[in-house]
Amino acid sequence: MPDVAYGDTPAHARNHRVVVTGLGAVSALGWGVPPLWEALLGGRSGLGPFSRIDHSRQRTHIAGQVPEGPSRRLGLPRGFSRLSVAEQFALFATVEAVGDAGLPQCFSALEAGVFFGTSTGGLLESERYLDQVWSRKSNGRGIGLMAGHQLNAPGDTVARHLRVAGPVETISSACASAAIAVTVAFRAVREGGVEVAITGGADCLSTTTYSGFNSLRLVDDHPCRPFGANRGGLSLGEGGAVLVLERAERALTRGARIRAEVLGGGVSCDASHMTAPHPEGEGAARALLAALRDAGIGPEAVDFINAHGTGTFLSDASECAAFARVFGERVRTLPVSATKSIVGHLLGSAGAIEAVATILCLEAGVAHASAGLGRVDPALAVDLVDCAPRRLEAGSTGVSTSLGFGGANAALVFARWASGLA
């Protein structure tokens, strides 16, 4: 009796090494990875006034909105502008990542899959449709707005663009969605199910999420200050990010530039509360330990953390408790970057853009700066990299954590690519 095979995974995992060969991103800093990296290095926040939705009656007025664009349409398909905003983020980041990987924009001849994460999909367009219906201006004519409303729309759009014939799967596990999707993609490549995986996430600002987080009093009226003594909540953002994962031997054979190696992923659930994280970070710690176990390394091998770091009082405290459980006293000297201080909270795609940030840091040998956080909360045992980037002395292995509503937790382990296959 063979093992159950899933996603074309053979009965017995082959354990291919998995590398990242392409990166793409869309964020408040702009369309593409270069503006993101420039801001990460400089600790320059993209958070500020925004116009995606009418927030005049909201309690807060700050977000990380993606600027108008993209200015460069090279490689984008016709009909791009008719897609939902989240689909546009997903597709742009994919085109950039695939180009970065030196792969063609058609995957029909590849054993490839798409694994995406999103929390809201085309919610913004759904709201616009409802506005029309409720104002009786629609009479059904605006139904085209709903073509991208389903949560699988960004991932499916990417798959159609690339002519993928393999597995296509979208995860929607709140703010852990994309990190889980990357984990699933990593396993599909590692275990031989696909040669190449496109993975990431996309999410867009919407009235529902902005109002909802404000109703929970979780939004800071200043740009968010993760782990800060005066932190007052999160700042919502939007955007998308994509990673091209590939078997290492395949990437080496075709002479691709390898940007990092994926070592492992772990997923867990707090199973304690819908919105509040476990106070002692129990579930998050289990996700981290599962990821390290998956990677075959111990906590002592980790040189750098890209934290979930939302800036909410409870989540930051819970995450620090999880770090302490896993890393012990080392947590006081382990550099921690908080990408959300630069781009805001991208919800379901947060794990993707933070994975991109982690990889960029490992490549450059620095932990990126965080934006003007002020004093770190003395109650939290965390070595936050504040206004300027910090050189990573060892700098070979980094983890990225994602924690979501419903107690969904995920962690990813990346390593700097040193040389050829051992």
Next chain:
Amino acid sequence: MNRGVVITGGGAVTPFGLGLEPVAEALRTSSPRFVEVDRGTGYHGSCGARLAGLVGAPDLSSWLPVAVGRRMSPPSRLAVTAARMALRSAGLPEERTDQETAVVLATAFGPASFSERLYRSVVKDGPESASPFLFAECVANAPAAQVAITCGAAGPNITTVQREAGALVALGRGAAEITSGRVVRALVGVVDELPPVAHGVLDRFRALARERAGLPEAPRPFDRRRNGFVASEGATVLVLEEERAARDRGVRPLARLRAVGTAFDASASRVGWGTGVEPLRRGLLRVLDRADRGPRDVSFVVSGASGSVAGDRLEAKLLCAAFGGGPLPPVLAPKSVTGEYGGGLLASLTIACESRPFGPTAGFREADPDLGLTPHMGGPLPSPRAVVASSLAAGGAAVWAVLEAP
């Protein structure tokens, strides 16, 4: 390591009632249970679809205390109830803290009614009227999280969203968590609710069956006269377990899962089905191969055909191609009874693997000469030695599962 996966329990809340048994009876007698939807909410056109499979307001109190359930969205209540039923039928405790249990649920729309209510209140009464409770239950993973919280399932918790393909994707994802050794069991399933806004949107896209030329509104899978599906709601949850663990507990499995696999038809539109038979044929044959089975070994097919014009055509052409132009095994189309929602397919699949009888395909009268496929018309089915479940989603995703009687 050799880790077989079996289904050891199942629970459901459907338009037919609580549990899998009412679904089995409806399938045996080919008796759909569709009711009129509320078309007075402004979401429907003047002459569109009128029917849906709705769960109504079932009494869940013997499974979910009212005080606990009132803090949940409708889909969360349905999912938790189905999960507890599934655990009980598997002979497992309904509440315990357990890191060895994963939860993988699929949903197409998520908690749509709460999302609509929240947005309506913001638009009508301003952002300060937004309810934190509604917002917390608006996220697509709220049902999976509530299952984890109420059942103490602290393993990986994943919500997968792949429209019609979601049910079998969840089945496969849960199985993968077990075969990898990360957990010993998984609660897998589907939950969806169908408030008027969701029904209205489907109808505006012309996805739903409509009354036409004297023909009543009904799903007619593979029939020449089909013109759409009838949408449904509900929750189905199954307990997947490592076979050895189930055996050690002395449990008789309902079915054994041999393989699940997926493919994608890039010729599909964002809201419809494509025509890419060949990549799907390769995908289906690959799954059979992984299950160590060939087309000739298949006892029967549990098809996701729903009455959709393009979806059923693609499914029929796929099956004909995969079986090499030879005679097809019996093809069941349970969505003719359950309506279109993934939980109906998952429940029907489990029931079929138990060798339960299936009546003739409801609504089927005239074969479509373009399809070359006539669905099951009643009578005894072969022993379920290798059962293929097939589900093709609008948008392009496709997934298949191969199961067998234990």
